[in-house]
Amino acid sequence: MSHTVTTWYLEQTARTDLAPAVEPPAEQGVRIVRSEVPSPEFSRFLYTAVGGDVRWTDRLGWPYARWSEHLGEPGTETWVAYERGTPAGFIELRSGPEGAVEVVYFGLLPAFRGRRIGGHLLGYGTARAWDLAERWPGLPETRRVWVHTCSDDGVHARANYERRGFRVYDTTVTEEPEVEQPGPWPGAGPVPADAN
Secondary structure (H helix, E strand, O other): EEEEEEEEEEEOHHHHOOOOOOOOOHHHOEEEOOOOOOHHHHHHHHHHHHHOOOOOOOOOOHHHHHHHHHHHHOOOEEEEEEEEEEEEEEEEEEEEEEHHHEEEEEOOOOOOOOOHHHHHHHHHHHHHHOEEEEEEEOOOOEEEEEEEEEEOOOOOHHHHHOOOOOOOEEEEEEEEEEEOOOOOOOOOOOOOHHHH
C-alpha cells in the first residue's frame, strides 16, 4: 500500500526574513540549550520521541557509529528546548555548500505540543542557523536557511515555518509506501493540563 505525500521546500534568504515568536511565559520555565557533546543515545531519543507519531523512520536503522559520525560533522548542531528541566523538543541544523544551512529536523515531543514552545524553538533555532559560522571557524557565512516539510509531518508544521518567515520555493508530490508509525509507544500524547 502507498499514500500520496506532498513535500514543501521552504527557505529564508536573509537574516531579516526571520520573524521570531513570542517566548513562552517565564513561569513555564522554557530554555533552549545547544547539545554540545555529541551523544548518539540522546539524539536518537529525541528523534524517536518527536518523530514517532509522524513517520520519521529514515534514521531508525542507523547503527551507533553512523549516529556518532553524523553528530560529529562540522556545522551540525542540535538545540534542545526544555520545560522545567524536561526535554520538550529539538531542532537540528546542518551546514551545507555555499553557505546553505538546513533545518534537518525540528519538532516537539507530543506531550509538549500546544504549549507555545514550538514557534519559540523554531525562531531561536533559525537564528542559530544564521549565526552558525560564528561557532564553526572555517565554514562560510550563512547565506540561506532552508527546510522541507511534508503532509506526513504535524498538521501545523508548514504554517509554523511560514510564520517564522520561511517561503515555499518548491513543492513535490510523490507516492510513498505506507509505513507504520513507530511510536514512541501506544498511548503517548499530551499531558493533561491538571497534571502540571
